Amino acid sequence: MTNGWVDIKNTDMMLIMGGNPAENHPCGFKWAIEAKRNRNAKIISVDPRFTRTSAVADLFCQIRAGSDIAFLGGVINYAIENNRIAHEYLVNFTNAAFAVNNAFKLPGDTDGVFSGFDAGKFTYDRSTWNYAGPGAAVPAGAAPGALPPMPANVDYDLTLQNPNCVFQLLKKHYSRYTPEMVERITGIPKAQFLKAADTYTSIRKDGDMKQVGTVIYAVGWTHHSFGTQIIRTAAMLQLLLGNVGRAGGGVNALRGHSNIQGATDMAGLYDTLPGYLKVPTPADANFDAWMKRATPTSSQPAPWQSWNYYSNTSKFTVSLMKAFYGDAATKQNDWAFDYLPKVDRDYSWTYLWNDMYDGKVKGMLAFGMNGVAIGPDTNKNIDALKKAEWLVVGEIYPDETSEFWRSPRVLAQGDQNQIQTTVYRLPCAGFAEKDGSFSNSARWLLWKNTAVPLPGDCRLDHGIVAQIFLKVRELYNKEGGKFPDPILNLTWAYSEPQNPPLFEVLKEMNGKALADLEDPATKQQIKAGQQLPGFAWLKDDGTTSCGIWIYSGAYTEAGNQTARRDPSDPSGMGVHPGWGWSWPANRRVLYNRASCDVAGKPWDPSRKQVWWNEDSKKWVGNDVPDFKADSPPKDHMGPFIMNAEGVGRIFAPLSAFADGPFPEFYEPIESPLANLLHPERSTNPVVTKFKDTDDKFGTVKDFPIICTTFRLTEHYHYWTKNNPMNVQLVPEPFIEMAAEMADEMGIRGGEKVKVSSARGEYIAKAMVTKRIKSMLIDGKKTYQIGIPFHWGYRGIAEDEGKTARDLANQLTHTATDPNAHTPEFKGFLVKVEKV
Amino acid sequence: METNRRDFLKIAAVGGAAAAVFGFDVKPAYAEMAQLKIARASETRSTCPYCAVGCGTIIYTLGDKAKNVTAQVVHVEGDPDHPTNRGTLCPKGSSLAQDILNDRRLLKPQVRRPGGSQWEDISWENALNEIAARIKKTRDDSFIEKDAAGRTVNRTEAISWIGGCTDTNEFNYLVVKAMRALGVVHLENQARV
Amino acid sequence: MSQPDLLLPHGRILRYHFHERLTHWVAAGSFIYLMLTGLAFWSPWLFWLALVFGGPQISRTLHPWAGLVFFFAVSYMYAMWSAQMYSTENDKEWWKNIEHYTKNEDDRMPPVGRYNPGQKLLFWGFVFCGLLLLASGVVLWFPEYIPWNLRLLRYAAVIVHPGAALLSIGLFMIHIYMSVFAERGAFGSVIRGDVSVEFAKRYHPIWYKEVVGDSTNPPK
């Protein structure tokens, strides 16, 4: 979230789409209700199903799963056509005025692709996706295929009239997303779409800048083969309306798991290092080459400034290497650059399983992660695990992954005794049995305490990892082996190495001084060994260590900041600066400089976040300014300090995205019709599919119904099927379908139906409801169904034989988003039959 | 508060006397209220492990944390001080007591051997030794120091880690640290899906 | 036609066979229990009655079972006696003279058979109330099985049950009064089974004639 949970209470308008917060984040959703109650705010709910969020919304639109970009593009078009835009914000805080390379072409002009498409390789040469300006040429001697840099000084037109400026391109691009086109693609009747567009953009009616709107989404947007671009479209809309950085505004991802934000920050993912640092590639010959590639250079109109905070990348990275390798990371050995594995291809989730399926991945450690159930394409994952040599599962309940060898699929195939995989199942600790911090969706780090002892023979998860690692290290110590250096030199200086106390780990993550440090400006001193107060102190000379730069400040000399419990909120705006600790630097709303006009005065004086204090010549406020504290407004430094341009990106240049600088509507991989904008280029052109036996794709001829998966408020993923309370609330899996469709098929509520996709089948009872209606997609009657996915083959109801022991992900496919590599769980094709 | 508040009515003499002869307790119990079950339980502040709202919870446990007590959950309730949830909890958070005290919990290490159809018990020591040996062997067998172009890559593509998203930041940090040190690149997480 | 088997020595006539007496007392016992426990639930002032019978919970538990016993006893009575309980032409005359009956001027009453019309009324009253009490009692016994959309049944039951109970209590009071206080010898008839010739002649002259008939050897 750019903002936070409590901050939602400050909004006037909510577009809730690709998410169902009333069901999946009920306690956070209270702040949406508070906004309704106290500000007469409105909720627009756009969803394939009428959900419990829709039940309290002021306007509901039933959208075809996967057509979100068409809807949002239509809203952008509406906002521009009706001048419902934040002009001053747009010109000064976004790249709307930036001129774009003449060679850049929009998909409207080039058969559904942007300029630079290689139809053979399904990739883009992105060199034309750049701003215009001096210095935007590929430097001599660069590697073949290297992208040009952004121009140091960008050509611009503050009147926004230049036909090649971002705003004009945006306008042209989305002028194709007419209300009629939106209706044909999304199935939302034109009148209803216009009502939604009018309602949402009404906050900018007659040039008003006081009101604020927020966009709230969840995995209903990410689970697509163009998921990142849906979110981009929303971000662009928010920039267009001047809603980013403002209390009650922003683009708010509601994350689904207690510490999914922390796991992302911590880089439990192949393509990043802690704090969103870029991983080294084999092409990075040494540390400096890596830093040169990873560090952006600023690019903005000449009279403007850009802080370009990522120019500090090397400080963050050296400090990380010092945290990982301590004294073994020196300037002489390139900060142990060789210790890091180099990454130059896609190792993401579906590739991981595909590699295991192909016999390349021999062993897997799965902790708190039910990979078989989570899918996509459960059957493929089961088939992949059959080929693994070993699997280690750390869990608190019996799960589908650890028991893949006795899944219904394996039992039906009868090849259990041929499965050579050795499976270890280790009993782990429940949340109440361990302490440590979670980072919530609002980036708040909150410490929790141990309440009960471990039951039975369970061990702490981090203890198990430590014990395994230390045993491996012992083996390398004793026996030697391939490149043991990173293993032997990894810092593990915890007071109890077998069970590292988590507060010590948090201290390491926060970072400490390795030598005496002094801030030249304030003369503040930090002694060697002391905890750092924040990431501003990080150095790239090896005198600081920090496990994750964005968490620097979480555990300072003042103690564990994540355990702070001061509930006060002096501004009344839900900032709560003394509760826990928020990254970065305890800021609660990101980009909050944008809550002020160019002169540094709040857009809405009744919702003051930060502002320029002319007397102290500083940015001050109710929140920590997300800005260079002493940069006066007249310097025109951009508020989006993490972007090299300093401004919000309506046009995302160069390598930012794999599939285009503007989002274009593409059909889901399995879709009932060809893209109405460009039928020849129907789906996301850079998405590729696996071609294994288990990777089958269906067409509308065989699978005429659109299917989407979802969560219920009564259950949590594949966890609460072990909890008798939640099982009582919703005891059985079901399939939600339109009453009209059920009538046509002769299905009555409660009867068993079989849903099949090209990959697999799923049997559950029908929930026949008026909450889903038939839709006219390009004039053709189309149905959608929804499947809640909380069941499997191990659980209370499952073990009692009350379910078909199917997993919803037996139906889903493995095509992924090219940017985030997230699979397309939503909006695939199925057929439905009465059992 | 006492459990029984029976110190009130004197029942009609005849009935009372007659009933007393037969040994019946004749006095109705008026306002027999349940005791506040958390009145003296220990409070521990925690965070709900489910979604990313990160609601503050208070776990009430048996006993006062004295040495001779094995704390067990009595009740779980929202933390009213927590700015986000202000004491509220959803149906999942409200049922956390059933998650903490749940008879489906895994309580001992187990192994399924190749071709096996059942779980077998295994000691922690043996399990960890076997796992460490397998990790080392797989790593040594598959470690790539240089790629086809001769560039240093120092990675193994044969070991994978998949992690859930309900464990702590500190756990994740230790995992990333250890896995990167092993050269693991198939490092993925619920955060992806 | 006489029934010499009913003629006993010492001028006694058998009025009730053993199975009749037993049935009567089964009905009477259960009725008294039902009445007293029922009254306990009827009025807070009488709630102590339930305590006397082992506590209100036990009373609540046993009351319906006692009700079944009562109903079966009444049913058996019906099987035994209903044929004798139908109204006759003579009864109308009796009713016309009811005033004399209440003034103990029995000699002014038309002769009656084994049962006088008042007794017949009592019988039918108990049969009728028994049916109502059973029907409403079953509803009240298992209120949890009466679904919400059939709640009218429960509403009816809470009126019918006390109504029928009140009616039967009224009958009961008259019955006790008549049998214990007014007609001496009647009480003995449901204990020992026999009545005196005088009793039979006085209160049930037609029955007396039926029993004695043209017997040449009338009891002495």
Place this chain on the structure above:
Amino acid sequence: MSQETMRIQKMSAHAGAIPGEDTQRTYVVSKLIDTTTCIGCKACEVACMEWNDLPFGETVFDNTYQTMPETRWNYWNLILFNEHEREDGSLQWLMRKNQCMHCADPGCLAACPSDGAIIQYANGIVDFQQANCIGCGYCITGCPFNIPKFNPQTKRVYKCTLCADRVGEGLEPACIKACPTGCLHFGSKDDMKDLAEKRATQLRDHYNFPNAGVYDPAGVGGTGVMYILHDATKPELYGGLPKDPQIPLMVKLWKGPIKWLGNIAMIGGLIGLFIHYLRFGPKDREDQDIREQIALAQEKAAKAAKEKNEEEHP
């Protein structure tokens, strides 16, 4: 006298005065349920189950999100889900938390025959005292909201206590605390009424609900649980919420006129019979024969006198 009995202001089937009636200053507490912000998440259901440690029961899928068709003896708090199409074609998914309404004039209490089995505290909470419950189920009949539920095993009736144990200690009920959206409110009845009216006004003025209003039915003296409804003219849409709930007429008749008529009849009957006996005595006195002889003698004497008279005055 304990504090607890002083807090009792109404008591079922109690002979004589109620010990706590008007003996303490207090205010009536009340729940306010804003159905317009209810998301049907069932947190209240779970919080209720958890706080009261109620045992789990069997449920089956029934083509609805509703946990079960109606509340159970071990499930006191149930959200009712109803799909409703408005005149303009838009869909409403109405959710109503159903539980004991804690009526000011409780039908259950009126119907209950057991001394102190149902009580109403001075703060308005209607509570079942299972120790005194005899399991007759009259409360089930007396309730216009279908709330009290019978446990066949214990033969007692159970329902929402409004967490009397918590409220007694100064805490809010468990459901109130849990409610994620804040559609549940708790406070003094006066405060809740104010809040309800304000919200209803907001719904009428700023949202498209011209008939929004508050449900606090007068037929049962007002309720300790009030609702804010999108359309207060149609409470039936919310899972059959009665428009004008009353203690059932039959129960009123039974506990009112019939009871008094019956008492009069029974007592009158006893007295009447006694007087009859005094006046007329038994039908067959032990001196029956003497009386007959006396009567005969008197008859004879009268006859003789008459004859004599006739003789004297022919």
